[in-house]
Amino acid sequence: MLGGIKGLFEGLFTVFKHLFKRPVTLEYPEKKRELNDNFRGKPVVEGCIGCGICQKVCPTGAISFTKDENGKVSSYTVDLKKCMFCGNCEYYCPKGAIKLTKEYELATDDIDELVLKYNGGCND
Numbered sequence: 001m002l003g004g005i006k007g008l009f010e011g012l013f014t015v016f017k018h019l020f021k022r023p024v025t026l027e028y029p030e031k032k033r034e035l036n037d038n039f040r041g042k043p044v045v046e047g048c049i050g051c052g053i054c055q056k057v058c059p060t061g062a063i064s065f066t067k068d069e070n071g072k073v074s075s076y077t078v079d080l081k082k083c084m085f086c087g088n089c090e091y092y093c094p095k096g097a098i099k100l101t102k103e104y105e106l107a108t109d110d111i112d113e114l115v116l117k118y119n120g121g122c123n124d
Helices: 002-019 053-057 088-092
Strands: 043-045 063-067 073-079 098-100 115-119
Touching: 043 073, 043 115, 053 063, 053 088, 088 098
Parallel strands: none
Antiparallel strands: 043 098, 063 073, 073 115
């Protein structure tokens, strides 16, 4: 009996302690979380020269590209189903052609939308 009353007061104390604190959760999607500068989201490719370093350093093999007969990149593909957003591609790219944005809302019903294709225009 005495243990039950003690437990009741401990529970009430916990409730009142948290009653006056700010809520931890946000009203998503109306209010979005502010991301720090190190956040790694959706990759964007501009100015790729086709050196292939990004392919070599990608631990999951999410990056592929094809070159045309002139040796220029004709298409560049990033498979978000494989990508673990490690940032190796951005870090090791000698031209800074790959940038990881702060875009994180990538959920979709269509699995083909998770394969980002950059056709042409990748070269400087």
